[in-house]
Amino acid sequence: MSRSVTATLGVILGVVGLAALAVPQITTPLPTGDPFVLVVGLVLLLGAVAQVQRRRHTELDYAETPDAELAVELPTPGxxxxxxxxxxxxxxxxxxxxxxxxxxxxxxxxxxxxxxxxxxxxxxxxxxxxxxxxxxxxxxxxxxxxxxxxxxxxxxxxxxxxxxxxxxxxxxxxxxxxxxxxxxxxxxxxxxxxxxxx
Incomplete structure (x- = not known):
């Protein structure tokens, strides 16, 4: 599953969830049986697995930070x-x-x-x-x-x-x-x- 599809489904489910909290009646026409819950769970699980796989194959970029304190050699008087x-x-x-x-x-x-x-x-x-x-x-x-x-x-x-x-x-x-x-x-x-x- 592509990253864009997963993101789109996540946004849609998030909007529907927030709307259902505000107006519970809008979820009445939606199927709420076990098959629907199983499909939604599988979609979310596949999206999570896809993200984990993508992260595993992505090279990490580390920020190069300077040393907090550098020893500076100063000339000795004389x-x-x-x-x-x-x-x-x-x-x-x-x-x-x-x-x-x-x-x-x-x-x-x-x-x-x-x-x-x-x-x-x-x-x-x-x-x-x-x-x-x-x-x-x-x-x-x-x-x-x-x-x-x-x-x-x-x-x-x-x-x-x-x-x-x-x-x-x-x-x-x-x-x-x-x-x-x-x-x-x-x-x-x-x-x-x-x-x-x-």
Whole structure:
């Protein structure tokens, strides 16, 4: 039995049923014996079987829904600086890149000093140029360009290190800047004698 025939019969029977509820007298001329009920039941049963068969042979279409929550990888602060410092080791004589890195770290250091000490930008730059902004001689030397005022053994250790002095001092300068951002009690604990590996 086709789908359209089944639907048509269903609509007709539904309309007749609703009409019979409203006006019961209209069902009087209709046959109500067992043969009529049997025919109607068979028609409905065949229609139901046809629908079941149609559904069994129909391919299901599933909706593709996006993931509710996607993990997004974000760059870690400092990754770019690490990569650039790593490239400097491969290209030891790239002076312009060293100057750019030094200027960027210097800008951050000067702004940090200005906020920490509540001083003018000129005073912050002077502290960088004179090396008075930190107790770490290697971090200070990153901006002064002078030989670190450190024990000879520490300076020899720096020279024998596999990393270039520029890269090592840049890392020390970044660490010193981070210490400026720490509360005073934390800084005092970090700067106790014996904590410095140098």
């Amino acid at each position: 990754d770019d600086l690490d990569r650039r410092l790593g490239r400097l080791r491969l290209t030891r004589f790239n002076e312009s890149e060293r100057r750019r890195i030094s200027d960027e770290i210097g800008d951050v250091a000067a702004e940090t000093i200005r906020r920490r000490e509540r001083c003018s930008p000129e005073e912050a730059r002077r502290a960088l140029d004179e090396g008075t902004w930190t107790d770490d001689p290697f971090a200070a030397a990153f901006f002064t360009g002078r030989v670190p005022e450190a024990p000879t053994t520490d300076r020899l250790r720096e020279l024998l290190d596999r990393e270039s002095p520029f890269k090592r001092r840049a890392a020390r300068a970044v660490d010193a800047i981070e210490r400026l951002l720490e509360p005073d009690d934390r800084r005092d604990a970090d700067e106790r004698p014996g904590d410095d590996d140098e």
